[in-house]
Each structure stands twice: as structure tokens, then as C-alpha cells.
Amino acid sequence: MSVMPVAQPNPFRIFDTIQGYQRAFALKAAIDLDLFTAIARGNHTAAEIAKACKASERGVRMLSDAMVVLGFLTKAGNQYSLTADTAFFLDREAPAYLGHAFSFLMHPVQLSGFQDLTESVRRGGTIERNGTLAPEDPIWLEFARGMAPLMMPAAEAIAGILQAELASKSTAKILDIAASHGLFGLTVAQKLPKAHIYALDWANVLQVAKENAQRQGMSERYHLLSGSAFDVDYGSGFDAVLLTNFLHHFEPAENEKLLKKAHAALNPGGQVIILEFVPNEDRVSPPVPALFSLSMLTNTPHGDAYTLAEYREMCRNAGFEGPKQIPLDPMPQSLLVARKSF
Amino acid sequence: MSVMPVAQPNPFRIFDTIQGYQRAFALKAAIDLDLFTAIARGNHTAAEIAKACKASERGVRMLSDAMVVLGFLTKAGNQYSLTADTAFFLDREAPAYLGHAFSFLMHPVQLSGFQDLTESVRRGGTIERNGTLAPEDPIWLEFARGMAPLMMPAAEAIAGILQAELASKSTAKILDIAASHGLFGLTVAQKLPKAHIYALDWANVLQVAKENAQRQGMSERYHLLSGSAFDVDYGSGFDAVLLTNFLHHFEPAENEKLLKKAHAALNPGGQVIILEFVPNEDRVSPPVPALFSLSMLTNTPHGDAYTLAEYREMCRNAGFEGPKQIPLDPMPQSLLVARKSF
Numbered sequence: 001m002s003v004m005p006v007a008q009p010n011p012f013r014i015f016d017t018i019q020g021y022q023r024a025f026a027l028k029a030a031i032d033l034d035l036f037t038a039i040a041r042g043n044h045t046a047a048e049i050a051k052a053c054k055a056s057e058r059g060v061r062m063l064s065d066a067m068v069v070l071g072f073l074t075k076a077g078n079q080y081s082l083t084a085d086t087a088f089f090l091d092r093e094a095p096a097y098l099g100h101a102f103s104f105l106m107h108p109v110q111l112s113g114f115q116d117l118t119e120s121v122r123r124g125g126t127i128e129r130n131g132t133l134a135p136e137d138p139i140w141l142e143f144a145r146g147m148a149p150l151m152m153p154a155a156e157a158i159a160g161i162l163q164a165e166l167a168s169k170s171t172a173k174i175l176d177i178a179a180s181h182g183l184f185g186l187t188v189a190q191k192l193p194k195a196h197i198y199a200l201d202w203a204n205v206l207q208v209a210k211e212n213a214q215r216q217g218m219s220e221r222y223h224l225l226s227g228s229a230f231d232v233d234y235g236s237g238f239d240a241v242l243l244t245n246f247l248h249h250f251e252p253a254e255n256e257k258l259l260k261k262a263h264a265a266l267n268p269g270g271q272v273i274i275l276e277f278v279p280n281e282d283r284v285s286p287p288v289p290a291l292f293s294l295s296m297l298t299n300t301p302h303g304d305a306y307t308l309a310e311y312r313e314m315c316r317n318a319g320f321e322g323p324k325q326i327p328l329d330p331m332p333q334s335l336l337v338a339r340k341s342f
Numbered sequence: 343m344s345v346m347p348v349a350q351p352n353p354f355r356i357f358d359t360i361q362g363y364q365r366a367f368a369l370k371a372a373i374d375l376d377l378f379t380a381i382a383r384g385n386h387t388a389a390e391i392a393k394a395c396k397a398s399e400r401g402v403r404m405l406s407d408a409m410v411v412l413g414f415l416t417k418a419g420n421q422y423s424l425t426a427d428t429a430f431f432l433d434r435e436a437p438a439y440l441g442h443a444f445s446f447l448m449h450p451v452q453l454s455g456f457q458d459l460t461e462s463v464r465r466g467g468t469i470e471r472n473g474t475l476a477p478e479d480p481i482w483l484e485f486a487r488g489m490a491p492l493m494m495p496a497a498e499a500i501a502g503i504l505q506a507e508l509a510s511k512s513t514a515k516i517l518d519i520a521a522s523h524g525l526f527g528l529t530v531a532q533k534l535p536k537a538h539i540y541a542l543d544w545a546n547v548l549q550v551a552k553e554n555a556q557r558q559g560m561s562e563r564y565h566l567l568s569g570s571a572f573d574v575d576y577g578s579g580f581d582a583v584l585l586t587n588f589l590h591h592f593e594p595a596e597n598e599k600l601l602k603k604a605h606a607a608l609n610p611g612g613q614v615i616i617l618e619f620v621p622n623e624d625r626v627s628p629p630v631p632a633l634f635s636l637s638m639l640t641n642t643p644h645g646d647a648y649t650l651a652e653y654r655e656m657c658r659n660a661g662f663e664g665p666k667q668i669p670l671d672p673m674p675q676s677l678l679v680a681r682k683s684f
Contacts, residue, residue: 008672009426009427009430009431010427010672011427011440011492012672013412013413013414013427014369014427014431014432014440015447015630017365017366017369017412017414018366018369018370018444018447018448019362019366019630019633020361020362020363020364020365020366021362021363021366021367021448021453022362022456022633022636022637023359023362024359024360024361024362024363025456025457025459026456026459026633026636027356027359027360028360028459028460029459029460029463032460033460033463033464053463054464055463055464055466056463056464056465056466056467057466058466058467058639059463059464059465059466059467059639060463061625062463062635062636062639063459063463063636063639065625065626065632065635066632066633066635066636068626069626069627069629069632069633070355070359071355072355072359075624075626084351085351085352085353085355085356088351089351089353089356090356096351098353098356102360105357105360106360106363111363111457114363114364114368115367115453117367117368117370117371117405118370118371118374118375120401121371121375121397121398121401121402121404121405122375122396122397122398122401123398123401124397124398124399124400124401125400125401150353282417283403284407284410284411284417285411287411288357288361290407290408290410290411291361291364291365291368291408291411293404293408294368294404294408295364296404297400297401297404297405304404330350330352330354
């Protein structure tokens with residue numbers, strides 16, 4: 001005989017969720033103050049770290065303790081040290097430093113969007129007329145400057161697909177829509193030394209891509225198309241069109257317009273490669289792609305995190321075969337690869 | 343022979359922490375819209391819930407999916423249902439409804455404090471002159487109106503201690519400092535039918551306590567002392583002094599002043615009962631008391647989450663024996679009970 005334990009009502013999840021905003025701002029404060037970089041440079045007590053960060057010892061002690069609670073630091077006696085992941089990603093001098101991504105991920109526009117989420121749910125979309133979709137919205141400069149390191153695994157995967165497809169060709173022509181930092185097209189250009197990249201984005205954002213192309217010595221093979229992806233003439237003869245982090249901003253009918261333009265610009269047999277948050281058909285898993293729909297609710301009039309079935313319908317209505325979904329584990333995004341018939 | 347798996351650097355914890363602000367505002371939006379109450383009343387599809395919440399079906403579908411991801415709802419097909427904890431705590435008609443606590447826990451002042459955390463760390467305290475400690479600061483009305491349900495377990499524990507101590511006495515006199523909603527003193531008054539409660543708080547806040555005392559038919563035994571706990575004359579002859587959710591706002595020297603005033607007002611053998619977030623001596627565990635120090639950093643000039651050793655020193659410097667710590671698991675706070683010598 002055993003007595004089944006009866007679960008008591010527990011409000012822990014409620015308070016843990018509420019406290020999430022405090023944890024987010026605590027980590028942002030540590031990034032803003034370069035706390036992790038100070039520790040990487042050999043400062044371990046609150047007094048040493050405070051001096052390096054030009055902050056109060058009391059505040060640094062409290063923030064450092066919070067970073068231990070959240071798993072970003074360890075503490076032995078009064079000495080703070082970096083975890084392996086923190087040293088890898090949050091020391092400003094580390095190659096994989098992710099601190100610049102905070103400027104986009106915790107941009108005031110994103111924060112105020114979520115502060116206004118109640119009203120966005122009432123209306124069914126952003127409470128700003130166009131959300132973050134206005135021409136040359138400066139938030140996309142923050143994206144271009146901060147988010148490239150996060151996109152490395154996806155860029156490598158895209159370049160791998162196109163290398164397998166196009167390496168035997170004497171030349172190749174790639175259209176990179178919403179090019180942003182330029183990483184996707186430039187990674188392809190590195191793998192395919194004869195490929196020409198056509199980068200499309202708002203003129204202000206293209207400056208970032210252009211500088212990155214110059215830095216990599218790619219300027220001669222890097223061409224700029226500035227303006228709205230809905231309006232700009234793409235040209236023709238492309239072997240591939242990249243649509244990265246873009247289609248989630250729009251409603252399906254608008255995406256079909258874009259996909260039809262991409263289809264028309266491609267050579268027969270050409271591919272469209274889409275990088276997206278793709279939740280399962282239940283729309284509640286995996287967590288990160290599923291929750292992404294709220295960002296689209298607050299930031300856009302009609303955007304969403306679309307399922308594979310929804311992307312399949314958009315692609316087919318635009319004339320493509322596919323798409324095939326390629327997960328990018330452990331990254332939360334997927335590639336969707338569709339092809340124009342030969 | 344086995345091959346040890348090598349841990350790969352993983353940025354999951356960083357993005358999960360950043361996303362915390364989105365989860366907090368998503369839950370707040372569900373509370374604002376009374377989403378859980380709508381489901382409790384038998385609305386299960388996004389269309390039904392949207393109609394009950396006077397919101398868009400699209401927004402409600404996205405928010406409800408997010409609530410499933412966060413563990414507050416379940417989903418089967420297109421039907422959403424409450425979890426047991428959600429039905430217990432987040433249905434507005436449930437006796438243990440916690441939704442009113444959001445008005446304090448996510449008050450604009452709390453949010454802006456954390457948005458300014460970087461500067462608070464630099465300075466070592468709130469960037470507002472007195473933070474939330476200004477006379478009659480309206481945030482304490484939100485605390486008084488919203489936080490009482492959360493304080494029930496602590497109130498019951500305090501009343502139990504005083505019942506064991508004072509039930510045999512023909513009368514008793516209890517000073518409830520920072521009385522707020524009045525719950526602590528009123529719960530004691532229910533257990534000790536001859537006790538008189540002296541409730542001290544800002545005049546605006548005392549209106550909430552007074553109304554609660556009237557509602558419970560306790561007005562004749564409920565006395566109001568309005569003003570600052572540092573300035574008001576407490577009187578004398580008290581059997582117990584309650585200091586709930588209060589000492590964390592001040593520096594130790596100020597707390598010793600308050601404790602000396604409490605000591606002087608107590609009868610010999612009387613007790614001071616302190617309700618507090620008390621982290622372990624390492625200051626990084628348990629998580630909730632440890633993280634509470636950041637709220638004091640942003641909201642006050644000198645407050646903190648003090649350890650037991652620190653409270654012991656303050657109590658002893660004020661003339662008390664003790665204190666003894668009484669955890670209130672699963673609640674994250676503790677009682678500290680110290681005694682004036684006979």
C-alpha cells in the first residue's frame with residue numbers, strides 16, 4: 001500500500017515568470033558595465049571588479065551575486081569567476097562575444113512593444129502603424145551590428161548547401177534579400193570564389209553589409225540593391241535567393257508576392273533558402289520558435305512564426321517545389337529550401 | 343572504453359535570460375485581459391476566449407500558445423485549458439487569486455528601476471533620491487491592495503507564534519509597523535480576541551488597513567498610527583512588535599534605530615517578529631532571497647537582503663536576544679524572532 005502524494009498548489013512558476021524581467025535587466029547591466037570582461041582580465045573581488053568597471057563596490061557585489069544565482073558566474077569565498085560559457089560568449093575580447101546582440105534583443109522598441117502587449121493582443125498586431133517595418137527603421141542597424149555572431153551556424157549551413165550545388169559552375173549569382181550585416185552572402189562568397197552576391201536591404205543598413213564586404217576584400221563581387229524587397233527590381237539569372245529572418249514579418253499573401261518575385265528572378269533549378277523560426281504544427285513547441293510569434297504580434301501588423309505546412313503552402317502558391325526543412329540544432333531556427341523546377 | 347562527451351559552448355542560458363522580459367510581460371498581458379478567467383468560465387478556443395476578453399482572435403491565439411509554452415495552460419487540438427495551479431491562482435474568481443499582485447510586482451516604478459539598473463550599480467543605490475521611500479509613495483497603495491494574498495502563510499505563522507505566547511493573557515497589545523494591508527495584525531487579532539492592534543504606516547496606506555479592519559469587524563481593537571516609523575511615537579506596553587517587509591529598505595544603522603525604538607516600546611519578555619528575505623551567508627542562495635538585493639539596489643538608497651548574521655548583529659546592538667530564524671517554505675521569506683529580556 002502506498003499513499004499518493006497530493007500536489008499542493010504552488011505559485012512558484014508565476015513569480016519565477018514575473019521575475020524574468022529582473023533577470024533580463026540584470027544580465028544587460030552586467031553587459032553594459034563589462035563586468036565579465038573585467039573578471040576575464042583577472043579582477044575577482046567586488047572591490048577589484050568595481051574599480052575596473054568604474055562602478056560602486058556595493059552595486060557590483062549585488063550584481064555579481066545575482067550573476068552567480070543566474071549561472072553566469074561562480075563564487076568561492078568573496079572571489080567571482082567566469083563559467084566556461086560566460087568566458088566564451090560574454091568576455092568582450094572573446095571571438096564569439098555576444099554582448100552586441102543585446103542592443104537589438106533588448107532594444108527600447110522591443111521592450112516597449114512587450115510593455116504594450118496587452119493592447120497588441122486586443123488589436124491583433126502592433127500598436128504602431130508599421131511596427132518595425134517602416135522604411136530605414138534604425139532598429140535594423142542594431143540588428144546588422146549586433147546579430148551577425150548569432151547567425152554564423154546558419155550562414156555556414158547555407159554556404160554548405162550552395163557549395164554542394166554550385167561549386168562545379170564557373171560562376172554563380174546569389175540574391176541576398178534582407179542582407180543586414182551581409183554575413184549570409186559573404187559566407188557564400190567565401191565558399192564560392194566566383195559567385196557574385198546581390199545584397200538587398202534598406203540603404204542605411206546596406207552600409208554595414210558594404211563595410212563588411214570591404215573588410216573581407218569582397219567588394220568587387222558584392223552588389224547593392226537598396227530599398228524595399230517588395231518594390232526593388234531583383235533582375236534575373238540567379239542561382240539562389242536567400243530570405244533570412246524576413247518572411248515572419250508579413251502575412252502569407254505578402255510572402256507569396258515576395259516568393260513569386262524570387263521565383264521569377266531564379267534560373268530553372270534555382271533554390272530559395274529561407275531562414276526562419278518554425279514551430280511545430282501544435283504551435284507550442286519547441287519553446288523558442290513558438291514564443292517568437294509574440295515578437296511579431298508586438299512588432300508588426302500581420303507577422304507570425306509560421307509552421308512548415310504554412311510555408312509549404314506559400315512556396316507552392318509561388319510555384320516552388322518543397323520546401324525541405326533543415327533544423328540547425330542547437331540553434332532555434334531552421335532552413336527551408338525550395339526549388340524552382342528545371 | 344568510453345569517450346567522454348565534451349561540453350560544447352552553448353548560448354542557451356544567455357538567450358533564455360534575455361527572453362525573461364518577454365515571458366513576464368506575456369503573463370502580465372494574460373492577467374490584464376483576464377484570459378484565465380475567460381477559460382475558467384468555459385471558453386476554450388481562441389475565438390471563444392477572444393470574444394470573452396474583448397480581444398482579437400489572432401492575438402489571443404498567439405498569447406494562449408505562449409501561455410502553453412510557459413506552462414500556464416494546456417492545449418489539445420485547438421482547445422486551451424487551465425492547469426491546476428493556474429485555476430487555483432489566476433482565475434479572478436478563485437479565493438487565492440494572485441492577479442492583483444502584478445500591480446505591485448510589475449509596477450512601472452519597479453520596471454523603470456530595473457531598466458536603470460546599470461546606473462544603480464555604478465552609484466550603489468537608487469537613481470531616484472529616495473527611491474520608493476518617499477513619504478506616502480503611491481506604490482505602497484499597490485502593495486497594500488495587491489500583496490495580501492501572498493502574505494497569508496506568513497501571517498498565519500506570526501499569529502500562531504503569538505497565540506502560543508499570549509493566549510493565556512487577559513489582554514495583549516501588538517504594534518504592526520509598516521502594516522500595509524493590515525493582514526498581519528488582523529490575523530493576530532482573529533487568533534487573540536482580546537488583543538489590540540496598533541497599525542503604523544503612511545496615512546494613505548492606512549486607509550486600506552482601516553477598511554480591511556472594518557470589513558472584519560475589528561475596528562474597536564484596531565488603532566492607527568500614521569507617519570514614518572522613524573518619527574512616530576510608538577507608545578509603550580507592547581507584547582510584540584511586527585516588522586514585516588520593512589527592514590530591507592534601510593541600512594543597518596537605521597535598522598538599529600528602529601529596533602531600539604521597538605525594544606523601548608516592548609514589555610520585558612516581549613518579541614519583535616521580523617518578516618524578511620534572508621539569503622544564506624554566501625548571498626547567492628536560495629535564489630529568490632539572493633536576487634531580492636537587486637530590487638533594493640534599484641529602489642532604495644541603502645537597502646539590501648541581509649543575512650541572518652547581519653540581522654543578528656542589528657538585533658543584538660538594539661538590545662534583543664536572538665533572533666531565531668523560522669523558514670516559511672515553500673514561501674521564499676523567513677521569520678526572525680528576537681526577544682527583549684525579562
